[in-house]
Each structure stands twice: as C-alpha cells, then as structure tokens.
Amino acid sequence: MSILLGNGDRTFQPQVTYVAGVNPFYLIVSDFNADGKPDLAVADAFGATIDILLGNGDGTFQPQVTYAVGSHPKSIAEGYFNGDGIPDLAVANVNSNNMSVLLGNGNGTFKTQVTYAVGTTPEAVAVADLNGNGNVDVVVGNNGTATASVFLNLLN
Numbered sequence: 001m002s003i004l005l006g007n008g009d010r011t012f013q014p015q016v017t018y019v020a021g022v023n024p025f026y027l028i029v030s031d032f033n034a035d036g037k038p039d040l041a042v043a044d045a046f047g048a049t050i051d052i053l054l055g056n057g058d059g060t061f062q063p064q065v066t067y068a069v070g071s072h073p074k075s076i077a078e079g080y081f082n083g084d085g086i087p088d089l090a091v092a093n094v095n096s097n098n099m100s101v102l103l104g105n106g107n108g109t110f111k112t113q114v115t116y117a118v119g120t121t122p123e124a125v126a127v128a129d130l131n132g133n134g135n136v137d138v139v140v141g142n143n144g145t146a147t148a149s150v151f152l153n154l155l156n
Helices: none
Strands: 024-030 039-044 049-053 065-068 073-079 088-093 098-102 114-117 122-128 137-142 147-151
Touching: 024 073, 039 073, 049 073, 088 122, 088 137, 098 122, 098 137
Parallel strands: 073 122
Antiparallel strands: 024 039, 039 049, 049 065, 073 088, 088 098, 098 114, 122 137, 137 147
C-alpha cells in the first residue's frame, strides 16, 4: 500500500510503502484509538483479514495489526454499533457469503469478529440510521443474488 503526502501545491511527495496484507483491496480512514490522528483499516482480499495501521500524526503509520475476517473481504464500513461511542467495523466477505463485525476497544484494537449470514457474493457494505431510531444500521449489497441484506440495530 502506498501513501503519497500532498505538498499543498497540487503535487505529492514520493510514495511511502506500507505492508498491508497480500492484496490490499479497500480501505477506510478513521481515528480508531481516539488520539486525533488518522488511522487506516485495509481489507486484504486474499488474506481473509483486515489490517489496522495506526497513524503517527505526521503522515506515517505504525506496522499493521491483522484481524481475521471471512474469505475475500471486499468492503469495510465504520459505525458505532454497540452504543459505546467507539468505532466498530463491518466487513463484506465475498467468498464466505457473510459479513464480519468487529467491535472496537477504543485503543485501536478490535474484538474477534462476529459473522452474520448475507446473500451470495456480498461486495459492498454501508452504514446509516435507516429506521430513524438513532442507532447505526448496516446494509450489505449482494452481487450474486442481486439483493441487499439489512441489519437493523435495535439498541433502544
């Protein structure tokens, strides 16, 4: 995975490369350890893992920490699924036909995945409050069945 920092004049510094699994496919940026610095979550499509790289705040990142998910993770979304105000992750796993949910611990680490069955070939995951109850819900797009799996978060 390569990071190119901007110079502020529409040009970029030379790339800096980080190890992020075998085949980094998708990534999101968030602050997983609440230190005010951007961190990365990277889906490793061939490794059945996601990799977390905590940011140092200067455009560099700490070495990856790897978490097991289903086979061929293709999409990641961040949400606050258990109401504790700590970022959690939902991952669409194409070859497992499931979604992994990893609850955050607040220090940049995550609990072991919990999996949920979805349709065939889930390729996208998104979060939003779909039913207006103030809790984040999850939607998974299933390419193989041309369906969407909806998970309503009913914490309240």
